[in-house]
Amino acid sequence: MSRTYSVIGSGALGGFYGCRLQRAGLPVQFLARGDYETLKTAGWKVASKDGDFDLAHVDVYPSIDSLPPADVVLLCLKSTSNHEILAHLAQTIKPGGVLVVMENGFGIEEEVACYVGRDRVLGACCFLCSNKVAPGRIEHLDYGTVAFGELSVDGMPVGVTDRMKQIAEDFGQAQIEVQLADDLRLARWKKLVWNIPFNGLSVILLEETNQLVGNPSLRSLVQTIMNEVALAARADGRSIPDQFISTMIEHTEQMKPYKTSMRIDFDERRPLEVEAIFGAPLRWASERNVPMPVVESMYRELVFLDQRNRAHLANP
Amino acid sequence: MSRTYSVIGSGALGGFYGCRLQRAGLPVQFLARGDYETLKTAGWKVASKDGDFDLAHVDVYPSIDSLPPADVVLLCLKSTSNHEILAHLAQTIKPGGVLVVMENGFGIEEEVACYVGRDRVLGACCFLCSNKVAPGRIEHLDYGTVAFGELSVDGMPVGVTDRMKQIAEDFGQAQIEVQLADDLRLARWKKLVWNIPFNGLSVILLEETNQLVGNPSLRSLVQTIMNEVALAARADGRSIPDQFISTMIEHTEQMKPYKTSMRIDFDERRPLEVEAIFGAPLRWASERNVPMPVVESMYRELVFLDQRNRAHLANP
Numbered sequence: 001m002s003r004t005y006s007v008i009g010s011g012a013l014g015g016f017y018g019c020r021l022q023r024a025g026l027p028v029q030f031l032a033r034g035d036y037e038t039l040k041t042a043g044w045k046v047a048s049k050d051g052d053f054d055l056a057h058v059d060v061y062p063s064i065d066s067l068p069p070a071d072v073v074l075l076c077l078k079s080t081s082n083h084e085i086l087a088h089l090a091q092t093i094k095p096g097g098v099l100v101v102m103e104n105g106f107g108i109e110e111e112v113a114c115y116v117g118r119d120r121v122l123g124a125c126c127f128l129c130s131n132k133v134a135p136g137r138i139e140h141l142d143y144g145t146v147a148f149g150e151l152s153v154d155g156m157p158v159g160v161t162d163r164m165k166q167i168a169e170d171f172g173q174a175q176i177e178v179q180l181a182d183d184l185r186l187a188r189w190k191k192l193v194w195n196i197p198f199n200g201l202s203v204i205l206l207e208e209t210n211q212l213v214g215n216p217s218l219r220s221l222v223q224t225i226m227n228e229v230a231l232a233a234r235a236d237g238r239s240i241p242d243q244f245i246s247t248m249i250e251h252t253e254q255m256k257p258y259k260t261s262m263r264i265d266f267d268e269r270r271p272l273e274v275e276a277i278f279g280a281p282l283r284w285a286s287e288r289n290v291p292m293p294v295v296e297s298m299y300r301e302l303v304f305l306d307q308r309n310r311a312h313l314a315n316p
Numbered sequence: 317m318s319r320t321y322s323v324i325g326s327g328a329l330g331g332f333y334g335c336r337l338q339r340a341g342l343p344v345q346f347l348a349r350g351d352y353e354t355l356k357t358a359g360w361k362v363a364s365k366d367g368d369f370d371l372a373h374v375d376v377y378p379s380i381d382s383l384p385p386a387d388v389v390l391l392c393l394k395s396t397s398n399h400e401i402l403a404h405l406a407q408t409i410k411p412g413g414v415l416v417v418m419e420n421g422f423g424i425e426e427e428v429a430c431y432v433g434r435d436r437v438l439g440a441c442c443f444l445c446s447n448k449v450a451p452g453r454i455e456h457l458d459y460g461t462v463a464f465g466e467l468s469v470d471g472m473p474v475g476v477t478d479r480m481k482q483i484a485e486d487f488g489q490a491q492i493e494v495q496l497a498d499d500l501r502l503a504r505w506k507k508l509v510w511n512i513p514f515n516g517l518s519v520i521l522l523e524e525t526n527q528l529v530g531n532p533s534l535r536s537l538v539q540t541i542m543n544e545v546a547l548a549a550r551a552d553g554r555s556i557p558d559q560f561i562s563t564m565i566e567h568t569e570q571m572k573p574y575k576t577s578m579r580i581d582f583d584e585r586r587p588l589e590v591e592a593i594f595g596a597p598l599r600w601a602s603e604r605n606v607p608m609p610v611v612e613s614m615y616r617e618l619v620f621l622d623q624r625n626r627a628h629l630a631n632p
Binding site: 296 | 619
């Protein structure tokens with residue numbers, strides 16, 4: 001029998017992966033709030049660079065308490081909403097099942113583990129360019145690779161487990177490229193190496209990725225920031241070679257001009273994932289006296305910009 | 317006989333101090349380019365918190381080559397225009413006279429000294445809030461203190477000289493508050509402690525001083541930046557106590573909300589003084605392996621923002 005999936009958060013990320021899994025024949029339950037009625041009546045529409053498709057019938061639930069337990073729960077919210085569902089997560093996982101943290105950020109698996117148990121948490125770094133353009137409508141622009149990894153109990157790499165392979169098999173069936181990371185922590189640091197400079201500067205300077213790597217002054221700044229993150233990773237026992245950084249910059253140059261997720265959140269006046277992407281690694285580093293001066297200065301600016309950006313919502 | 321003065325640069329700074337000196341009865345020659353006709357026919361109009369006044373007759377010259385030599389030459393350009401006049405400066409100073417660098421920035425006295433001789437250069441840090449609101453019209457909002465100091469030959473403090481006292485006497489007669497700095501270099505570092513965070517962040521975040529010290533996250537960033545500048549000053553043998561930094565932040569809190577000169581330049585799409593205020597101290601620090609990571613990241617952003625801000629001028 002197929003493993004059952006739940007997707008918590010029907011946005012650009014959860015919508016895309018959930019739809020791909022359902023199209024591949026896997027049983028998928030979606031938790032949706034704002035989009036519940038649309039999904040119930042009209043289903044999903046996915047416009048993708050790999051081919052458009054619709055899913056007319058969607059198994060959708062309006063609240064986490066109404067969601068039946070599943071074998072694999074994909075946590076696909078913005079990390080800024082985690083506090084609303086953390087206490088209800090355990091009930092969404094079948095006995096023997098797992099929860100996969102698909103969100104951006106640092107240390108979220110540890111937080112989730114406090115609620116569902118350390119042995120039921122996987123993490124996944126998603127390399128996906130997609131947007132939710134309207135309720136029930138996903139636009140998939142580029143990429144899609146998912147790197148799965150186990151949460152470590154002692155900080156050491158866990159290696160590749162059977163359940164990782166099983167989930168990877170389902171994703172592969174859904175034509176999603178997968179990687180099996182034997183060290184989730186390293187995968188998270190590597191993702192931060194990209195996320196911190198590009199998400200941060202895209203909001204501070206209001207530019208897309210092409211300017212951030214195309215302008216010589218900013219490219220040099222991006223490199224400085226990446227080095228700072230790599231130094232912190234090194235203090236965590238994870239080596240990120242210089243070659244990785246230069247390759248990442250080159251790849252970004254070759255990408256289509258891309259609006260980062262933080263920039264999209266900013267433009268939509270949604271809360272920014274400042275704490276997950278900046279605050280959490282900074283606090284980790286600060287507790288170990290690892291200096292991250294440039295990342296910290298970006299953090300301070302982003303906290304302010306996020307407040308200013310949403311001030312009109314508090315005082316309409 | 318009175319000392320004669322020349323004011324090179326008839327903007328918010330040179331206009332204000334030159335007018336005050338002329339009102340006090342001192343002979344003042346102005347070099348003006350864009351404002352030449354206005355000053356020739358209508359003179360200066362100064363609206364000041366200390367009392368408004370007009371100067372109907374102004375001794376104004378349209379080019380540096382037409383400017384007769386003076387005893388005291390006040391260099392009041394934006395540092396971004398220095399390259400246009402450096403080679404002509406020597407001829408503007410009478411034998412036995414001096415040139416006073418009144419501009420913002422670091423190391424400008426040294427550069428000017430290459431053209432006019434090291435023994436004919438003074439520096440002055442100006443603490444002035446004023447704007448040129450139209451040709452020939454100055455609006456003086458607040459402050460006005462000038463701190464004079466001698467250019468050192470060996471990096472050590474020079475002390476207070478007779479010619480500093482004489483010029484200070486003239487400024488005092490013009491009701492300008494003066495300070496006699498026995499160490500110009502220390503005065504320059506102290507000015508950078510304010511200029512670097514407030515000028516930089518005002519452009520990067522598009523805010524005035526009140527937000528930069530009023531928001532807790534930004535206030536903490538301002539303090540970090542000030543500490544970074546103070547550490548560089550320490551490497552230059554200049555001690556800037558913590559107390560100086562906290563006092564400066566408190567004073568800025570008590571100031572009326574103020575648009576920095578760099579922000580005004582940015583809004584007017586004029587070149588920013590990025591090299592004088594950021595680039596020069598950074599290069600100094602870099603040559604001595606003194607880390608200024610946050611200041612450097614601001615520098616990179618400002619170089620880009622300056623380019624973007626004026627890109628339409630290059631490609632109309």
